[in-house]
Amino acid sequence: MADHFIQGSFAFTCSIAEAALIEEAWQLAADLMWDFDPAPxxxxxxxxxxxSLADKPLSGFTAIFDDANFPDFGADIQxxxxxxxxxxxxVSIYSDTDFQPWPIAGLIQRCCQPTLAIAPIGFDWSLTCSKPRIDSFGGGWCAIFPDRIEIESTRQALSKALNGGLS
Structure with a gap:
C-alpha cells in the first residue's frame, strides 16, 4: 500500500476586496463541507x-468543485x-496532501477579475507517492486568465514531447 499526495504552494497579490471574496468563499466551502450553516x-x-440551478442559490459556487457535495480546496489559505x-x-495557498488545482483556479478566476486583467496568475503542483510506484509521480501547471484557465499535467506535456509535439 502506498500513500499519494498532491502538493502545492504559491502566493499572489490582489486587491483587498478580491482577497475578502476569496476568504469568504474559502469559509463557505468549509461550512458546506462540514454541514455547518454558512454565514450570510x-x-x-x-x-x-x-x-447555475434556479432552485439552488449556491450551485454556481459548488460547480467549481469536482463533486458539488464535497466542496474542498484541499489546501490552507493565508x-x-x-x-x-x-x-x-x-494570498498564499498551500497544501502537502490534497491540493485541488481546478477548484483553486476557478475560485481565483471568479474572485480576481480586476487583478487578472492586469496579469495572469499561475501555479504548479506535484504528485508524489510514499513508495516507488509506476506513474505515481508527476505534477502540473496552471495559468489563470480573465477568460480561461489552462491546466496541463506533466504526463500530458511528456506525451506531447514524446509524440513530436503533437497533442
Missing part, C-alpha cells in the same frame, strides 16, 4: 458565482496585507 453570503460573492501597497493583499 455577501451580494459580491453571489455576483461572481451566480446560480491572507496578509501588503506593506508596500495598503490597497493590496498577498
Amino acid at each position: 453570503i455577501s451580494d459580491e460573492l453571489l455576483t461572481v458565482f451566480p446560480p 491572507v496578509e496585507n501588503s506593506i508596500e501597497d495598503p490597497k493590496t493583499c498577498s
Whole structure:
C-alpha cells in the first residue's frame, strides 16, 4: 500500500476586496463541507458565482468543485496585507496532501477579475507517492486568465514531447 499526495504552494497579490471574496468563499466551502450553516453570503460573492440551478442559490459556487457535495480546496489559505501597497493583499495557498488545482483556479478566476486583467496568475503542483510506484509521480501547471484557465499535467506535456509535439 502506498500513500499519494498532491502538493502545492504559491502566493499572489490582489486587491483587498478580491482577497475578502476569496476568504469568504474559502469559509463557505468549509461550512458546506462540514454541514455547518454558512454565514450570510455577501451580494459580491453571489455576483461572481451566480446560480447555475434556479432552485439552488449556491450551485454556481459548488460547480467549481469536482463533486458539488464535497466542496474542498484541499489546501490552507493565508491572507496578509501588503506593506508596500495598503490597497493590496498577498494570498498564499498551500497544501502537502490534497491540493485541488481546478477548484483553486476557478475560485481565483471568479474572485480576481480586476487583478487578472492586469496579469495572469499561475501555479504548479506535484504528485508524489510514499513508495516507488509506476506513474505515481508527476505534477502540473496552471495559468489563470480573465477568460480561461489552462491546466496541463506533466504526463500530458511528456506525451506531447514524446509524440513530436503533437497533442
